Amino acid sequence: MRLSDRASDLPESGIRKFFELAEARDDVISLGVGEPDFSAPWAARTAAIDSLERGKTSYTSNRGMAALRERIADHHERYDQPYDPADEILVTTGASEAVDLAFRALVDPGDTVAVHEPTYISYGPGIELAGGEQLTVPTRAEDDFALTRESLEAAGAAEADLLVLCYPNNPTGATMTEEEYAEVAAFCRDNDLRVIADEIYSALTYGTDHASIATQPGMRERTVVVNGFSKAYAMTGLRLGYALGPAEAIDAMNRIHQYTMLSAPTTPQYAACEALDRCDEEVTEMVDEYNRRRRLVVSRFNEMGLDTFEPGGAFYAFPDCGGDDEVFAEELLEAEGVAVVPGSVFGEGGEGHLRVSYATSMRELKEATDRIASFVESRD
Amino acid sequence: MDAEREVLDVLARNAREDIDDIAAQTGLDADAVAAAIDALEADNVVHGYQAVVDWDRVDEGKIRAIVEINVELDRETGYEQVADRIAKFPAVDALHLVSGDYDFAVEVLGETMQDVSRFISEQVAPMPEVTQTVTHYIMETYKDGGIRFEDGDDDDRLSVSP
DSSP: OOOOHHHHHSOOOTHHHHHHHHHTOSSOEEOBOOSOSSOOOHHHHHHHHHHHHTTOOSOOOTTOOHHHHHHHHHHGGGGTOOOOTTTSEEEESHHHHHHHHHHHHHOOTTOEEEEEESOOTTHHHHHHHTTOEEEEEEOOGGGTTOOOHHHHHHTTGGGOSEEEEESSOTTTOOOOOHHHHHHHHHHHHHTTOEEEEEOTTTTOBSSSOOOOGGGSTTTGGGEEEEEESTTTTTOGGGOOEEEEOOHHHHHHHHHHHHHHTSSOOHHHHHHHHHHHHHOHHHHHHHHHHHHHHHHHHHHHHHHTTOOOOOOOBTTEEOOBOSSOHHHHHHHHHHHHOEEOEEGGGGOTTOTTBEEEEOOSOHHHHHHHHHHHHHHHHHHO | OOHHHHHHHHHHHOTTOOHHHHHHHHTOOHHHHHHHHHHHHHTTSOOOOOOOOOGGGSTTOOEEEEEEEEEOOOSSOOHHHHHHHHHTSTTEEEEEEOSSSSSEEEEEEESSHHHHHHHIIIIITTSTTEEEEEEEEOOOOSEETTEEOOOSOOOOSOSBOO
16 A cells, blocks of 8 residues: 655654564563553542443543543642643543644644754654754753753754653653742743743652743743653553643644544543542652662662762653663673663663663663673673 | 661562662662661561461461450559550560450461461460450451462463563
């Protein structure tokens, strides 16, 4: 069948190769997984089951159940992000749909969209599908992969129409402080950039509170915030996210959403209401456990001589492997049966690094880091 | 969170963690972890370290029962004194004073059901303060010490994902 040029031109994700290499073996400990190893809180799962038993299987409002949007609005007061559930919140099928809708609602063909890299792999293809062009803004290891005004200026982002932010960051685990955001926000205001802020990891920060560019002066009206239930509540497979933003942006996204998705799936919306009502304690327990693993992993990588900055969020460490990251990852998998993802998969600035997910049990993390240490020793 | 609480959280999940790993997980140095453990033990916060065992999987395993005990107290004898006498039996694995229809909930461990029955009828029931016992044999344990008893690893996530 003849395919559209648009589909044919989309590159295969660089992560695919490592997925296939890892799947080919059955003795692999994988530190390559980009989702929680916990299950969704049981109360949220029972709410989903209960909704099915009550026959709640019809569509919801395009924007999502009103009860859920109200809870999302309440929940975001903790980040000083006030949004009106009536017209400033859109519930989507995963945060991924929200990102895609934001691109399609905000990008005109030929628009330039600045994206800091290394970062999550879906933004480039999303921008391309919306007809935009990506401008890459590399972040630097010496800045602990935070975005700076200097990096934006050096990359020529002043000419861009839109900026995509992903903090806490996948793959680096980097976070941004209020002060760092103030600098970036000033740049956006000075150059009239709108922002899509993917904050899916906002609940997973360690020792610091999550900060958002949307709370900076003059930024709320030019920012669409994307978030969801996948990471905080370990609900990846339930596919439920949302966007927060000024009414005109949410309205435009909803116009596309109503034709392409109609509404986000109903069952997860019931689970999400319960998650927001009653599952804070489970989230705290997961965050505490991630934090213990994070400290262990970072200290073990530094001990074995792979420099690793202290990541403030998400569930990734980003050690410097001191050479070609793809070769390192392939040889590590071959020699020790440990899967990690080469940093270069996540774009410019990721070279020479590895994305190490600590969303796996403490026992496996210890075993995997022991194996990596012996691999590193064998290469010296 | 203070150092002792952080160390306690790690030990309560896995008492076999070594000091260096606890230090790495909590961000404390090894000396501080060792000091915290010493303090927890000295203050009787931590009374001991045990494995969570699924006795059903052990050949010649053990029988476990939960025994409800009602007691009658008098001016000289309070719950403390009765508890002290019951706790001295090695077969008593755990002993709690509880609210509700009975006074003590006792977990008893024995080699056979006969052992447990004999222990209750010959040692506990005859105690002057004990007015009634009800024994519930545990048929199956699904979760203990916060750990779900089930087979192996059911991680069905993709091995590598973005």
